[in-house]
Amino acid sequence: MTGEAIEYGSDYSEALFENHEAGIDWVPRWAQQTFEKVERSVYLVLSSAGQNEYVATRQMLIEVPAGTVEQVSDEMHERGALHTEAYEPLPPDRQFVSGQNAWYVPCPVCLWPMHVRGSLLACRYPQHVGQFTIIQEHDTGGAPRVRGPLPALAVHAAEAVCLHEAVWRYITVPGITEVSLMGWLAEQADIDGDAITKWPHKDRWDISVRAGNSVFEVDLKDTRSPSQIVARPPRARHVVVPDYRSWQVAQLRRSLPTGRYEVRTVRAFKTLVGKALKEAQ
Structure with a gap:
């Protein structure tokens, strides 16, 4: 299948990977068979982890999607990440x-x-x-x-492993935007490292940050169809989409409950944070 076809179909499986506290009784049997091993080995591990272990493991799955068996093992040890069966031999x-x-x-x-x-x-x-x-x-x-x-x-490619495609698609791909924004926030001189919380409450939303006199709770959404976001409304007030999804902002503002959410691109959210920092000086 083309990348576009995979991206379209992925929108309809994403719920498997968004809430590991929820059951999967509604999922068709073929989907359970396809993702059973990944869902069990990754998300049950994450759901049983402490907050620090959760962050370390999730960030590794974003930043280390491939490598040799030894490299992956060393990264896991250095980061304090939990062992999962997310990696497989290079296809x-x-x-x-x-x-x-x-x-x-x-x-x-x-x-x-x-x-x-x-x-x-x-x-x-x-x-x-x-x-x-x-x-x-x-x-x-x-x-x-x-x-x-x-x-x-x-x-x-000798001894190389990489993430299972499902883990890559639902953790690594959206996580690139999440980790990039976390890094940008940490680089701001007026934001202390302690003011940034990654994936609070084990991914109830993606980022909490205190900037100046404001606290921003952020859910980053990278999905092909805005209707998938509307169908499962975010838990955080600030809904942020990648800059390459900027066309979704207007539709999400119309479709999500009025007054409950603020929708922006990553670039626009950075501007908002910068304004809050300037006002606090």
């Missing part, structure tokens, strides 16, 4: 042979191995940048070159 459609070795190329945006079709590479998430080309050269024993809209490097 054949994510690797290619050049010279005597097998290789994969992480997406420059999410770092998950890009899909390979002949000499072409592309991330399975359509919003991530463009198409890349493998440049096959005479065997020098080194990594093949990759040409594309952003710098990308081939990595040895």
